[in-house]
Amino acid sequence: MxxxxxxxxxxxxxxxxxxxxxxxxxxxxxxxxxxxxxxxxxxxxxxxxxxxxxxxxxxxxxxxxxxxxxxxxxxxxxxxxxxxxxxxxxxVVRDEQLNLLAARSFFAAMGTMEPDRIGGHVTDDYVDHDPSYPKPVRGVDAVREQYTEWLASFDFGFRVDDQMAQDDRVCTRWTWVGRHKGDFMGIAATGQDVTMEGTTWQRFRDGRICEGWWTYDRAGLMEQLGVLGD
Missing domain, CATH: 3.30.70.100 (Alpha-Beta Plaits)
Structure with missing residues (x-):
């Protein structure tokens, strides 16, 4: 204890x-x-x-x-x-880092919640830094659209593997597990089961995520879908 x-x-x-x-x-x-x-x-x-x-x-x-x-x-x-x-x-009989719990709730909901509900997790002026996009995605409407695109392409969920929190930031190491069910970057649905590992830093304000930085193995995902090979 x-x-x-x-x-x-x-x-x-x-x-x-x-x-x-x-x-x-x-x-x-x-x-x-x-x-x-x-x-x-x-x-x-x-x-x-x-x-x-x-x-x-x-x-x-x-x-x-x-x-x-x-x-x-x-x-x-x-x-x-x-x-x-x-x-x-x-x-100590109770020790909760509330931002960490909020981050875990965010990843638990991703893949199952309706797009309209994503505003409960992120601020209206949320900024998303994803290396797969040429510039940051800004605003809750833009991130909702981004999320909707992933939902259309995959049935998916996140497994939280590790987390740490400091001040207003939380780092989450995760494993994403999905099934390819719809067009993804021009690749027709394959029905393939796929996985992807990544890490996300998130900054919080007033209990909601206001900024996120994503790192993940997108090339590995493409290889599983048969696009990249030896």
Whole structure:
């Protein structure tokens, strides 16, 4: 179970605190078990800081605490604080990256939803970067038309293989599985079962996708349809 430690302290020496934390990161490189650290400042009280440190488990957090560098940095931290820091140990019981879930919902719906519903996933000013098109596709109407063309050519669905999220962006590695049922780039329906792997970066705004960058093996798809060969 993921474990989070909150360190609540007061100090007017934020620059020195940041340098101290940089020093700890450098000194414990290759041995620390913390996976994510964040320092936040109270908007109503600039001297009130909270550090949030994430670990894979409580046991890993304790192993990190036992590093000699961690103990030394802690003593120096106390010296920078106006009072003794307060530690709160938390077992994470729910952790959802909402943009990641929205991206997964988008790929789950692709191939089965009606074209008119795509506006529920993307913004009106959505911009789509696809190397198969000479310039970016702009606007929800244009991407709806693009989606309709794929629906006319294939029965298809996406399998999400891997995902990661950072700030307002989500990266999804996927496998596309389809059956060629209609004209595609001048190729008459073959009934062929085809697959294609790819990766998509998506940028989110207010819970919907506002920009996407696609990379996929279109040449491999054409080969499966009998267009490219040795």
């Amino acid at each position: 993921t474990f989070v430690q909150l360190i609540d302290c007061r100090t007017n020496r934020l620059d020195e605190m940041n340098r101290l934390l940089d020093s700890w990161v450098e000194q414990t490189k290759g041995r620390r078990t913390a996976t994510h650290a964040m320092v936040a400042k109270d908007r109503s009280d600039a001297s009130h800081l909270i550090e949030i440190v994430e670990f894979p488990s409580y046991e890993e957090a304790m192993r990190n605490s036992n590093l000699p560098e961690t103990d030394r940095i802690f003593q120096e931290m106390v010296a920078l604080c106006d009072e003794m820091p307060v530690f709160t140990d938390l077992d």
